[in-house]
Each structure stands twice: as structure tokens, then as C-alpha cells.
Amino acid sequence: MIAPSLASQLPDDQRIVITGIGLTAPNGNDWTTYREALLNGRSGVQPYEIRYFGKTLAGICNFEATRYQSKKDIRRGTRAGSVGVYTANEAVRHSGLDWDNVDKSRVGIYVGVTEHGNVETENEIFVIKGFDYDTSCWSHHHNPRTVANNPAGEIALNMGITGPHYTIGAACAAGNAGLIQGAQMLRLDECDVAIAGGTSESIHTFGIFASFNSQNALATHEDPTKASRPFDTNRNGIVVAEGGCLYVLERLSDAKARGADIIGELVGYAINTDATDFVLPNPERQAQCIELALKRAGLAADQIDIVSTHATGTSSGDSQECVALRQVFGACTSTRINNTKSFIGHAMGAAGSLELAGNLSSFRDRVVHATINVDELDPDCALPGLVLNQAQEVKQVDYILNNSFGMLGINSVVIIGRL
């Protein structure tokens, strides 16, 4: 018996459920493979080299882009667009929707992004450098590639979707923000199906590596698979990753009517802002965000079975999130806490949605995947309930809380319940 959330008191046409998942992660190109990697401790972090910056590490995806796109469309568009097209098509396929008969004007696309346009701008500057910065050699594709809606718009073009499409710029909180936006639009009756989540092409911009490196926040390790190590005393920064995870969201009433396989229900969410610093987190605001999501869900902290942390592997960020978690969950005896970035690195705009997807399988397999690479737990991060290095079987998982925080002090939390 699942302890009810406030969402369960809403009419079915105001209850929002997940009915499909499409993803590409550095360690898996579908939900099942990704889950197997997380349960078996398989990292997706590899050696990587990018112009100007040189050798580094990254979470690299190897999805089959031509499954849903022509080579021409791949060339014309962006990596973020390709990630979006692949994951959106996979999500729709997974949902079992009768796509040919879905009214495409009633489908909305809401894609969270940390940034967009850096990759394409760097590419063009690199090209014109070879022509002594002659701007007549600057591609006419630059603008359609770099408009902020590109990662969502390419999905619309590919799938013939004529409802609303746009991206949600929310730094590394974007994956959750996309999901939240999709749910809100369903509740407002702006669409009947929402394709929502987040994407990232960030490993293709040297600037993100260089900037984190200048901030002393870029991970290094002789073994790439051990570089992303949130909560470990010897963590030394972020592993940048690409990836994407888009969900098919529907109203519960619609999902029931078509007999959909319901993966989970969005029972609570919150977004707030630190308003204190460009990059440094604010645990007080993070805790407030978590508590607001719990309040909206009508849940107590100890009803959360899994907390999927945001921790990125930076010294400050991890310990500060743990301050917030200790404040909210410190007295909880059954809540498990894990971290998915330890496997895939930080997938930026996709992080929130990918990390949630990694945990959603727990509703069915009743296993909590671990945080890997914790050889020496930082005492500042020694939270009760941390699942370290080995996955744990549990009796039941009813509620999963997913943290995703970003620069400029944006915090986001979603809570998904089992139905």
C-alpha cells in the first residue's frame, strides 16, 4: 500500500504521469541498458580530447543518430538536436502511443538546456580562423543552429510536431525544469502529450572544460572511470558529459484511457533561487526547495525512499548539498541516498532527467543503485542512508526525490511516486 500523496487527491486530468522514457547516457542508449550499467557499476567516462583544451575526460554517448535522422539532417543540425531527436523518438516508442494517430498539434516539446550555441559558435570561429577571420565564410547555418529553441525545434521538425516547442534554460537544473514545464503545460491544457526533460551537447565546447579548469573544478584521474567521485574525500571536480533524457508525460486520465504502462507520477516539484552567488551553492535555499516540493506533494521527508543527489564531485558543492540533505533527511531511517554522476559524469542540461531515469527503475526492481568511486567517504558527506559502491535491495520504493541545481543559484526538485 502506497502512502498517498496530495497529488492522489487531484482529479485524474490534473495528475501527471510518465509513460515513456527515451535516453542516451554515456553508459547506455536505452532505459534498460542504462539501468544494467548502474546496477553493475559500469562507468561511461572515457578519455577525451577537444580543440585548444587538449586531453581531458568526458562522458561520451554513442547512440545511433541515423536511426531517426538522415545524414543530411545530422549535418545541418546540432548535436543537441540529434540527442533530442533520438531521445524523443525513443520516448514515444517506449510510451506505446499510437503515434501516427496522435494529434501533433496537441504535442508540446519542453527541453531543458544548460547552455546552447557555444558549440556551434566555437566551430564557426575555428572555421573563419582558417580564412583570416573573413566573416563571409561564417555559415548561414549558424543562426538556426544557435537559436535557443534549436534542441526542441529539431525534434518538432523531425517528428512533425506542430504544438508548442521551446527550451528551458536553467543551467544544470534544466532536466528537472523541463519535466516541470511539461507537467504545467499539461495541467494548463496547452497540450495532451508533453515530451519533456533535458539534453546536453556540452562536451563539444572547449569553453566548458576550460572554464571549469580555470575554476579548479575539472576532474582529473589516471583512471577515467574513477574521475567522477562525488562524496569521496579525494574528489577533485566535474567530469563533463553529453546526453539526453526525454519523457513522455500525459494526464493520468489519458494514460488510463489508452491502457498505458505508467512508470510513475509527478507528485511534487519546486524551483527556487539562492540569490546569493554566481556559482557557490546555498544549502539553506536548497533545503527550502526540497521542503517546498515535499509540502506540495503532501509528503514527509521519511516517506521518500530514494534521494537522487545533484552532487557533481566538487569539494564545495557536494558538502553544501549534504548540509541541505542533512537538514531535511537527517532523521530519516529508511531513506536511501545515491548519486548517478559518479557513473556518467555531469550531463549538464540532461543531468536531472537522466539521473531521475536511472532511479525510476527502482519502483519495479526494488534496487537502489550506488554512488560509485567512494573509496574514502568525506566526513562532511557522511549522510545516513548513503548507498556506496554496491547497489542495495530494498523492500519497496514508493517515492523518489530528484535534486538538480545550477549556476546563478537555481535549484530544482521533483518527486515521482509509484502508481
Add this chain to the structure above:
Amino acid sequence: MTPAEIRNEIIDILDDISPDEDLDNLKDDVAFREQLELDSMDFLDIVMELRKRHRVQIPEEDYGNLASMASTVAYLEPKMCDI
């Protein structure tokens, strides 16, 4: 470049722009658009690639000369004969 070399160069550019197309059976006297899925952005790619590869400038009023392979080669021959 000879007309044959110019043609080969255009084929190479089209192969980049439209990698899904079969260019082996391209008919030189038939408009590109009647044989290939090319839109205005693709024609701008042809112009851009000629500029980048050979510094050949094609003013907008001359774009009509790029309608078919035959007309393109004929138009480019005086511009590229010394390359």
C-alpha cells in the same frame, strides 16, 4: 580547373551537403532540385563551399546559374579555369 574537374568538385560538395543522395546517376542537364532534395540553404552551402575552397565569389544575382550541373560548370568555368 577543367570542366571535368569542376564537375568533380561540385559532386564532392554535393556529397558533403547531401550525403544521403546517390549522385552516381546525376543528370547534368536536369535541374538539381528535380533530382535531389536541395533547398535554398543547400544552394547557399554550394556558394559557401566554393568560396571557402577556391575563393570563388558568386553574387546573389548569379545564383540562378547553379540550377543544374551543366549550367553550374558553364558558369564556373571562366572563374575557375586558372585555379
